[in-house]
Amino acid sequence: EVGYDGNGGTKMFDLMDGFLRNDPMSLQKDVLHHVEYTVARSRFSFDDFEAYQALSHSVRDRLIERWHDTQQHFKKKDPKRLYFLSLEFLMGRSLSNSVINLGIRDQCAEAVNQLGFEYEVLAEQEGDAALGNGGLARLSACQMDSLATLDYPAWGYGLRYQYGLFRQIILDGFQHEQPDYWLNFGNPWEIERVHVSYPVKFYGTVKDEDVNGKKCKVWIPKETVEAVAYDNPIPGYGTRNTINLRLWAAKPSDANDIQESYNTGDYINAIVNRQKAEIISNVLYPDDRSYQGKELRLKQQYFFVSASLQDIIRRFKDVHGNFDDFPDKVALQLNDTHPSISIAELMRVLLDEEHLGWKRSWNIVSKVFSFTTHTVLPEALEKVPADLLENVLPRHLQIIYEINHAFMEELKKKIGQDYARLSRMSIVEEGAVKNIRVANLSVYCSHTVNGVSRAHSELIKTRVFTDFYELWPEKFQYKTNGVTQRRWIVVSNPSLCSLITKWLGTESWIRNIDLLARLREYATNSDLQQEWRMVKKINKMRLAEYIETMSGVKVSVDAMFDVQIKRIHAYKRQLLNILGVIHRYDCIKNMDENERKNVVPRVCIIGGKAPPGYEIAKKIIKLCHAVAETINNDSDVGDLLKLVFIPDYNVSVAELVIPGSDLSQHISTAGHEASGTGSMKFLMNGCLLLATDDGSTNEIIEEIGAENMFIFGAKINEVPALREKDSNVKAPLQFARVVRMVRDGYFGYKDYFNSLCDTVENGKDFYLVGSDFASYLEAQAAADKAYVDKDKWTEMSILCTAGSGRFSSDRTIEDYAAQTWGIEPCKCPF
Numbered sequence: 075e076v077g078y079d080g081n082g083g084t085k086m087f088d089l090m091d092g093f094l095r096n097d098p099m100s101l102q103k104d105v106l107h108h109v110e111y112t113v114a115r116s117r118f119s120f121d122d123f124e125a126y127q128a129l130s131h132s133v134r135d136r137l138i139e140r141w142h143d144t145q146q147h148f149k150k151k152d153p154k155r156l157y158f159l160s161l162e163f164l165m166g167r168s169l170s171n172s173v174i175n176l177g178i179r180d181q182c183a184e185a186v187n188q189l190g191f192e193y194e195v196l197a198e199q200e201g202d203a204a205l206g207n208g209g210l211a212r213l214s215a216c217q218m219d220s221l222a223t224l225d226y227p228a229w230g231y232g233l234r235y236q237y238g239l240f241r242q243i244i245l246d247g248f249q250h251e252q253p254d255y256w257l258n259f260g261n262p263w264e265i266e267r268v269h270v271s272y273p274v275k276f277y278g279t280v281k282d283e284d285v286n287g288k289k290c291k292v293w294i295p296k297e298t299v300e301a302v303a304y305d306n307p308i309p310g311y312g313t314r315n316t317i318n319l320r321l322w323a324a325k326p327s328d329a330n331d332i333q334e335s336y337n338t339g340d341y342i343n344a345i346v347n348r349q350k351a352e353i354i355s356n357v358l359y360p361d362d363r364s365y366q367g368k369e370l371r372l373k374q375q376y377f378f379v380s381a382s383l384q385d386i387i388r389r390f391k392d393v394h395g396n397f398d399d400f401p402d403k404v405a406l407q408l409n410d411t412h413p414s415i416s417i418a419e420l421m422r423v424l425l426d427e428e429h430l431g432w433k434r435s436w437n438i439v440s441k442v443f444s445f446t447t448h449t450v451l452p453e454a455l456e457k458v459p460a461d462l463l464e465n466v467l468p469r470h471l472q473i474i475y476e477i478n479h480a481f482m483e484e485l486k487k488k489i490g491q492d493y494a495r496l497s498r499m500s501i502v503e504e505g506a507v508k509n510i511r512v513a514n515l516s517v518y519c520s521h522t523v524n525g526v527s528r529a530h531s532e533l534i535k536t537r538v539f540t541d542f543y544e545l546w547p548e549k550f551q552y553k554t555n556g557v558t559q560r561r562w563i564v565v566s567n568p569s570l571c572s573l574i575t576k577w578l579g580t581e582s583w584i585r586n587i588d589l590l591a592r593l594r595e596y597a598t599n600s601d602l603q604q605e606w607r608m609v610k611k612i613n614k615m616r617l618a619e620y621i622e623t624m625s626g627v628k629v630s631v632d633a634m635f636d637v638q639i640k641r642i643h644a645y646k647r648q649l650l651n652i653l654g655v656i657h658r659y660d661c662i663k664n665m666d667e668n669e670r671k672n673v674v675p676r677v678c679i680i681g682g683k684a685p686p687g688y689e690i691a692k693k694i695i696k697l698c699h700a701v702a703e704t705i706n707n708d709s710d711v712g713d714l715l716k717l718v719f720i721p722d723y724n725v726s727v728a729e730l731v732i733p734g735s736d737l738s739q740h741i742s743t744a745g746h747e748a749s750g751t752g753s754m755k756f757l758m759n760g761c762l763l764l765a766t767d768d769g770s771t772n773e774i775i776e777e778i779g780a781e782n783m784f785i786f787g788a789k790i791n792e793v794p795a796l797r798e799k800d801s802n803v804k805a806p807l808q809f810a811r812v813v814r815m816v817r818d819g820y821f822g823y824k825d826y827f828n829s830l831c832d833t834v835e836n837g838k839d840f841y842l843v844g845s846d847f848a849s850y851l852e853a854q855a856a857a858d859k860a861y862v863d864k865d866k867w868t869e870m871s872i873l874c875t876a877g878s879g880r881f882s883s884d885r886t887i888e889d890y891a892a893q894t895w896g897i898e899p900c901k902c903p904f
């Protein structure tokens with residue numbers, strides 16, 4: 075185990091020659107060194123940002139040492155490795171996370187303190203690495219942290235976008251998007267590997283050729299782009315293991331034609347064209363709901379998949395001569411369908427480059443992939459137009475057709491001539507436009523398929539992939555999501571972290587989350603309760619300060635902080651929340667002095683980004699601002715109710731908001747949220763949940779108890795019948811009233827919100843906002859009532875944290891390792 079010296083330092087390394095030391099003096103020396111030689115500033119004059127850079131480089135040096143040792147150890151042991159393929163990773167900030175996982179936070183703070191800097195201020199200098207959209211991407215980041223901490227021999231692979239998720243700017247209440255050129259000031263957390271690069275090819279034709287007397291297909295591509303590796307070390311907590319997240323950047327390839335130019339213009343044009351190669355890794359697609367059959371998107375997918383597989387195969391071949399061992403050494407995890415072209419690519423490499431023949435190649439391919447789906451809606455499943463694929467990757471289309479042919483033959487043997495079913499299950503969708511159903515390809519070719527919560531996995535079996543499930547039930551698993559307590563408690567809520575450690579008498583819970591359950595014993599202890607409230611108050615004060623800076627609204631920390639932060643979507647029902655706020659406002663306005671004394675003051679906080687082309691989501695943001703403007707400026711209401719929109723929601727904003735929340739809302743229409751992971755972060759931070767029975771909610775109920783939560787709304791199985799009812803019949807009167815206020819321009823912008831209101835009235839109300847309204851208000855009233863009894867509320871809050879253990883990504887990763895990937899820990903010795 076780790077040799078901590080009690081101050082978080084790592085005594086054992088300090089005794090070892092050659093390693094960097096972690097005492098404050100050594101760290102300070104390194105910081106000054108980097109100020110002078112890396113940042114190139116005078117050690118007598120540098121600002122907060124430069125100090126952040128120098129400190130980051132000092133931490134990075136320590137990461138590199140561990141990274142080297144870990145890679146060397148993996149190489150020596152040659153265990154089965156996991157390769158986690160994902161087009162998105164939402165890493166957020168690295169400094170604060172790294173110093174915690176390395177166990178050197180206090181030493182760093184002391185080191186910079188003596189130089190006249192404040193550690194917290196330096197950590198704030200860092201911008202977020204936002205190479206992803208939402209839950210799926212942050213889940214990847216949490217899972218990387220757990221893989222490292224649990225000593226698994228794992229690698230992450232992805233794309234190094236130059237522009238991450240757009241920054242959200244609010245002007246007059248409307249969302250505007252600003253490009254996130256996050257690499258502007260350099261990125262000390264990555265290591266450019268100019269020597270690790272692979273050519274990736276596109277377009278061209280396929281020819282038949284004779285290779286050693288055998289008929290072969292040969293792809294003759296037309297364009298080559300170079301993929302260059304950027305390594306991002308991922309340190310485990312309380313272990314020396316530091317794994318790698320390898321992100322690929324597109325660079326022009328020298329392999330493209332050397333040409334003779336006849337004039338300067340030609341020469342200049344040739345270079346301009348060459349530079350276009352970099353477009354591939356330029357920008358992250360900001361849409362988290364629908365797949366668009368765009369050429370650039372397909373090229374991004376193939377680019378990262380091809381480079382990753384070349385890297386993986388090279389590593390395998392370094393040690394192994396026989397590809398039949400491949401499935402014993404390699405697990406390939408598909409994070410949603412986005413990397414699924416890797417199935418055809420691996421098949422192509424084995425067939426066309428390694429010449430293993432179809433049967434042998436397929437035997438290998440069918441044993442290495444596992445597939446996680448993060449969606450519920452069949453219509454959200456990715457499809458690629460066949461002609462697009464044919465143009466960009468002609469050989470891959472052939473291979474997919476061939477896989478499908480074999481698949482259909484196999485199916486006919488199993489189910490006979492049931493053509494309706496065969497056509498539903500086919501990887502190729504016939505029709506006016508021929509499409510490749512990437513999800514069907516992934517399900518058929520993967521050895522396991524899983525949803526991200528128990529309820530979601532059931533939906534997958536009964537609604538999404540029913541035909542597949544009936545034939546191969548053993549393929550289907552469920553893996554409930556989790557989040558890492560390192561970032562979501564230790565980094566973001568240091569006061570709560572110390573309090574938990576104090577009451578448990580150990581900090582082992584940071585690696586062994588099950589220990590949190592022992593807090594249950596003290597849930598009614600008045601000393602703990604008092605300290606618990608104190609911690610919440612500190613975090614609420616920090617949040618209140620932030621709210622005032624960002625939105626100019628002064629809020630009282632005595633009010634209940636009620637939060638909904640996540641991407642904006644119709645199904646997540648931010649509209650239900652806002653209409654609820656309007657109802658609350660309307661009620662307060664109609665109360666007399668005496669009645670107002672019983673109102674529990676609330677600060678309603680909403681934050682999130684709308685996909686740029688999603689009109690309804692953008693109108694929800696505008697509505698929130700319009701309502702906030704009216705309420706917050708109504709002196710008649712004062713501190714009884716405030717509504718604030720937090721702009722530019724991202725990982726580091728979440729780190730600030732979640733610890734300061736009393737109540738959080740997870741109110742999607744039942745059957746639509748695959749899992750939800752925000753709820754788990756709130757839970758860990760002792761924040762009560764107001765939620766529908768969707769995604770992972772019912773698993774949370776099992777751990778926390780429904781009596782400690784506010785559950786409301788239609789159940790999954792009730793939704794279809796409710797949808798059939800007319801929206802005006804199923805909604806209560808109060809609902810019609812608040813919608814009318816919006817339509818009539820009570821909050822300004824008369825008629826502007828009509829299209830938004832139409833989604834919940836005068837029709838089907840697809841997401842059941844009206845029909846869940848009454849039970850939503852009841853749940854909110856129950857929350858008010860509970861908040862008044864401070865001791866009871868605190869007890870519930872403690873029970874939330876105590877019951878959150880099952881929702882650590884450590885548990886998720888242990889499940890995947892044992893049940894899906896078949897990998898074992900490979901711990902790097904000191």
Ligand code: NBY
Binds near residue numbers: 364747
């Ligand atoms: O994945 C989310 C789910 O909505 C949420 O319920 C779940 O907890 C989380 C982790 O499993 N899905 C998600 O975040 N999806 C995306 O961000 C996304 C991104 C891109 C595309 C589709 C979905 N795309 O088609 O390009």
